[in-house]
Amino acid sequence: MQDIQATTQEYDNGKNSGKYSIRSMALPKISIAKQLPYLSGVDEVSMPKRYNRQYYKIQQPTKEKDLINDKEVFGSLTSNNEELYEDRKPKDLIGEDAYRSYYHTFKNIKRILEQNQFENIQSMHRLSLKIDSVQTNLIQRSERLRILPCKMGLIKLKGDRNSLSIQNQKFGDKYVEVLSEGLRTLPAIQDFNFNHNRIKEQGAAQLMPLISKQARRIEFQTNLIGEKGLDSILKILPLQQCKIQILNLEDNNLGDQLIIELCKAINKNLSVETLNIAKNKITNNAHQSLKQLIESNDTLMELYLRWNSIKGSGGAEIFKALQINKTIKVLDFSYNLLGCGNVIAPALKDFITENKVIQHLDLSANSFTQSDCEIISEALKYNHSIYGFHFRGNFGFVDSKGFLIIDSIMKNFNSTHIEQRIRGVMPHPKPYDHAQRFEKVRDVCWICDNWQMATFEWIPNQSGACADEPIFIHFDYEGYDPIFLGKPVEHGHFRTHRMIPTGDIEYFYTANSIQVASQSVPIKQHIEKFRTKVSIADQVVNVLIDETNIESYSKSKPVIEDWYPNYDVLPRTQDPIYIPAKRKKQKRIWTYPISIWAPKYKFDTEELLRKCFERDCLLKSKKNRIRFKEMLWQAYKPMRETYRFYASVNPTGDVFSMSVNPTSDFVNQCQLIDQKQLKLADVDLKFIATCSASSVDYKGNYRNPERSLVRYQMMEFLVRVSDDKYIRFNPQINIVQATKMMLEQCMPHMSQFDSHKWRAERYFVEQCDDVCKKYKWVFDYVYMRNSSRKVKPGQAPFMCLDELKDICNKANLYDENFVERDVNLAFNLSTLTQIDELESDRLFQMQWIEFMEAVARIADKYSPIALGKKEEKEWTYELRYQQPLFYKLEAFMVHLINNLVDEETKKNWKQPTISMFDEVEEDEYY
Numbered sequence: 017m018q019d020i021q022a023t024t025q026e027y028d029n030g031k032n033s034g035k036y037s038i039r040s041m042a043l044p045k046i047s048i049a050k051q052l053p054y055l056s057g058v059d060e061v062s063m064p065k066r067y068n069r070q071y072y073k074i075q076q077p078t079k080e081k082d083l084i085n086d087k088e089v090f091g092s093l094t095s096n097n098e099e100l101y102e103d104r105k106p107k108d109l110i111g112e113d114a115y116r117s118y119y120h121t122f123k124n125i126k127r128i129l130e131q132n133q134f135e136n137i138q139s140m141h142r143l144s145l146k147i148d149s150v151q152t153n154l155i156q157r158s159e160r161l162r163i164l165p166c167k168m169g170l171i172k173l174k175g176d177r178n179s180l181s182i183q184n185q186k187f188g189d190k191y192v193e194v195l196s197e198g199l200r201t202l203p204a205i206q207d208f209n210f211n212h213n214r215i216k217e218q219g220a221a222q223l224m225p226l227i228s229k230q231a232r233r234i235e236f237q238t239n240l241i242g243e244k245g246l247d248s249i250l251k252i253l254p255l256q257q258c259k260i261q262i263l264n265l266e267d268n269n270l271g272d273q274l275i276i277e278l279c280k281a282i283n284k285n286l287s288v289e290t291l292n293i294a295k296n297k298i299t300n301n302a303h304q305s306l307k308q309l310i311e312s313n314d315t316l317m318e319l320y321l322r323w324n325s326i327k328g329s330g331g332a333e334i335f336k337a338l339q340i341n342k343t344i345k346v347l348d349f350s351y352n353l354l355g356c357g358n359v360i361a362p363a364l365k366d367f368i369t370e371n372k373v374i375q376h377l378d379l380s381a382n383s384f385t386q387s388d389c390e391i392i393s394e395a396l397k398y399n400h401s402i403y404g405f406h407f408r409g410n411f412g413f414v415d416s417k418g419f420l421i422i423d424s425i426m427k428n429f430n431s432t433h434i435e436q437r438i439r440g441v442m443p444h445p446k447p448y449d450h451a452q453r454f455e456k457v458r459d460v461c462w463i464c465d466n467w468q469m470a471t472f473e474w475i476p477n478q479s480g481a482c483a484d485e486p487i488f489i490h491f492d493y494e495g496y497d498p499i500f501l502g503k504p505v506e507h508g509h510f511r512t513h514r515m516i517p518t519g520d521i522e523y524f525y526t527a528n529s530i531q532v533a534s535q536s537v538p539i540k541q542h543i544e545k546f547r548t549k550v551s552i553a554d555q556v557v558n559v560l561i562d563e564t565n566i567e568s569y570s571k572s573k574p575v576i577e578d579w580y581p582n583y584d585v586l587p588r589t590q591d592p593i594y595i596p597a598k599r600k601k602q603k604r605i606w607t608y609p610i611s612i613w614a615p616k617y618k619f620d621t622e623e624l625l626r627k628c629f630e631r632d633c634l635l636k637s638k639k640n641r642i643r644f645k646e647m648l649w650q651a652y653k654p655m656r657e658t659y660r661f662y663a664s665v666n667p668t669g670d671v672f673s674m675s676v677n678p679t680s681d682f683v684n685q686c687q688l689i690d691q692k693q694l695k696l697a698d699v700d701l702k703f704i705a706t707c708s709a710s711s712v713d714y715k716g717n718y719r720n721p722e723r724s725l726v727r728y729q730m731m732e733f734l735v736r737v738s739d740d741k742y743i744r745f746n747p748q749i750n751i752v753q754a755t756k757m758m759l760e761q762c763m764p765h766m767s768q769f770d771s772h773k774w775r776a777e778r779y780f781v782e783q784c785d786d787v788c789k790k791y792k793w794v795f796d797y798v799y800m801r802n803s804s805r806k807v808k809p810g811q812a813p814f815m816c817l818d819e820l821k822d823i824c825n826k827a828n829l830y831d832e833n834f835v836e837r838d839v840n841l842a843f844n845l846s847t848l849t850q851i852d853e854l855e856s857d858r859l860f861q862m863q864w865i866e867f868m869e870a871v872a873r874i875a876d877k878y879s880p881i882a883l884g885k886k887e888e889k890e891w892t893y894e895l896r897y898q899q900p901l902f903y904k905l906e907a908f909m910v911h912l913i914n915n916l917v918d919e920e921t922k923k924n925w926k927q928p929t930i931s932m933f934d935e936v937e938e939d940e941y942y
């Protein structure tokens with residue numbers, strides 16, 4: 017067995033790989049004989065060498081199973097020469113026994129024939145002449161014709177015993193003779209497939225009379241059946257007993273005259289359901305016969321006329337008949353000349369609007385004019401029964417709902433030749449290809465592409481906070497164009513049922529004017545954020561997408577099964593159309609959950625802070641431990657906020673930390689220096705002690721700089737200082753009491769730094785939400801272009817401190833009122849709380865939601881004058897600073913657009929002259 021495998025490999029690697037196989041009777045003598053000693057007799061069953069070459073030509077590569085089986089059977093037979101030859105025994109034609117008996121017959125053909133002859137002579141006396149077996153017939157005829165014997169598809173390992181398939185073999189007429197010989201003794205076969213076999217008129221004339229009476233299916237594509245070959249089919253077609261259901265005569269060079277004959281024969285036929293006469297040089301001369309066929313035949317369901325030369329005038333007549341036809345469901349009229357003569361449009365329009373039976377229609381590449389295409393497109397809007405429509409190689413494309421969208425640029429005609437063609441209502445799916453994520457799918461056929469129905473739903477308070485229309489859904493395969501979900505259905509849900517392609521579908525929603533992923537279905541985080549243009553009503557916005565919903569749809573039921581649709585969605589049903597309410601301000605009650613921040617912003621919770629505290633509080637003393645810890649916890653929040661402020665003043669590179677100067681500053685502000693118990697020099701010593709004490713544990717960790725205090729050290733520093741200040745001269749005081757006194761002393765100063773107060777009072781308000789939503793595209797634009805400097809390959813984008821400083825520099829913000837320290841502060845205060853600041857770089861990596869806040873903090877400090885108010889008064893910095901944040905933020909966004917956004921992007925943007933908060937509602941009393 018190992019040897020055989022080695023041999024097989026040799027074939028595969030050899031010069032003849034791909035062409036060579038030992039499936040049929042051709043004897044694998046070449047190398048097997050050399051390598052397998054027990055096959056040494058093979059050479060004697062000699063086959064003239066030249067046959068091998070011929071054999072390559074006529075054989076197709078075959079499956080491994082087949083290959084091995086042939087060898088095994090052959091091997092076992094050659095080692096067993098003494099079997100009895102009984103040609104008269106009934107033999108199966110399918111399975112391994114069939115193979116065995118075929119080889120057996122081959123090897124012993126001479127003796128079998130002698131035996132048969134002898135028996136026949138004997139039976140002559142009994143007057144019952146016996147006929148030879150199929151095996152014997154095949155081999156005997158081959159020998160007589162001096163061609164290589166072949167099983168001719170009659171003897172096979174598996175399959176249906178009612179069908180015969182020898183397509184793509186290029187057998188030619190000589191083998192047809194062998195086959196005919198085999199067929200004489202085989203009345204059971206009903207399905208015949210002879211496609212692509214070089215069979216000419218002579219061969220067909222031999223074959224067809226043998227099969228036409230019993231055939232249910234005749235596939236005879238790409239042969240040359242000719243008049244004589246067609247004759248027996250023409251004779252059987254009009255008869256009551258005709259069984260032919262499928263007749264495929266594609267590419268037989270029939271021409272008009274034979275087609276006319278064929279049409280006449282099928283006119284009154286009662287069995288044919290599928291007729292394929294594609295590629296047969298049919299011209300307008302045959303149109304009358306085709307029309308009559310369509311008018312008088314009642315059984316035909318699929319008609320293939322592809323690749324003929326039927327022009328507009330003939331086509332118009334045919335479509336008049338098709339318009340009222342009640343049986344034909346599949347029509348392939350592609351690659352004809354229907355557009356020629358400019359007369360087809362009215363007939364096609366009537367056909368498409370009136371016919372309710374056609375389910376699959378191919379009109380590709382028909383030289384239609386653009387106005388023809390427009391008429392067809394218009395007519396299709398009223399048709400809801402054509403589930404699959406093909407229109408390549410004309411003007412326009414078929415969209416995901418089956419509409420024909422007219423496109424004035426015709427796609428490259430040549431590329432359409434290789435495209436799939438329709439085959440009944442069978443799917444041959446191509447899953448949706450994500451490489452084209454930003455493009456709308458084109459040339460969709462629900463049937464061929466095996467689309468399926470799916471339901472998408474926005475559930476208020478589950479998918480997201482938004483509960484009011486308009487809500488839109490954006491699919492990747494639609495190029496993210498918005499689809500309006502219309503009015504809510506039961507329970508206030510917004511829903512759409514639609515046909516979608518197979519594969520992964522990515523989508524998001526627009527709810528409350530923000531692009532969001534629904535929280536009630538799986539979400540995909542995109543490491544590489546992408547931009548997409550979203551146009552809603554008259555507004556085009558450029559949005560940044562970092563997460564989408566994702567759902568995977570595997571291949572499902574076909575769209576049409578047994579001629580009935582499986583899904584409820586009708587082709588070409590319009591989605592609801594969104595008409596924006598007049599500029600009337602919507603009476604909505606603003607709440608934080610519907611804001612732009614709600615989906616992404618994470619508030620500091622008690623639990624989170626407690627975790628931070630546990631991380632920072634490294635108490636060594638065991639005495640009073642619980643009380644001590646509880647006391648520190650009470651002061652932890654202001655302490656941490658204070659630290660954040662002072663750490664932003666003079667960070668060590670990217671690392672926010674309190675160097676010696678800000679620390680002294682803090683000590684002074686808290687009025688800890690009293691020149692008696694505590695001097696500045698003592699504080700410096702404690703500062704150094706704190707720094708060096710911990711540098712042992714975090715040596716080499718750049719997030720814990722040697723000459724600065726980081727978050728957890730702030731607490732330690734305060735405890736150390738309290739020791740100096742309160743215990744050194746009053747030893748009766750213990751450390752817990754001393755620390756308590758220290759915290760009481762510092763608290764008035766420390767309580768000023770609550771960074772959340774600013775958020776709650778100035779930033780998380782309705783007007784700022786309006787500004788952020790309106791200018792979200794600017795946040796996106798600036799963030800995307802400034803979030804790469806320190807990003808490593810494969811890492812999600814983030815903005816580093818230097819990049820934020822660059823933005824401020826490019827926007828010309830720096831002056832005596834706005835300095836670099838303000839940028840540090842904006843960056844650090846906007847960063848969401850991290851439990852462990854020493855183990856992760858997250859603190860230095862600003863995310864989009866944090867960037868938005870940083871911009872607001874910068875705007876607040878920079879304090880630009882509100883839009884349209886420059887002339888109002890003499891603006892000092894104080895007056896500027898006192899304006900509400902939303903005015904400042906709005907003016908700041910405009911400032912950013914003018915300084916940072918390229919001309920192409922702001923082409924559609926109009927410089928506002930007045931603040932959105934000062935616009936007069938024109939129809940307020942409407």
Ligand SMILES: [Zn+2]
Nearest residue numbers: 404461463464
């Ligand atoms: Zn199709």
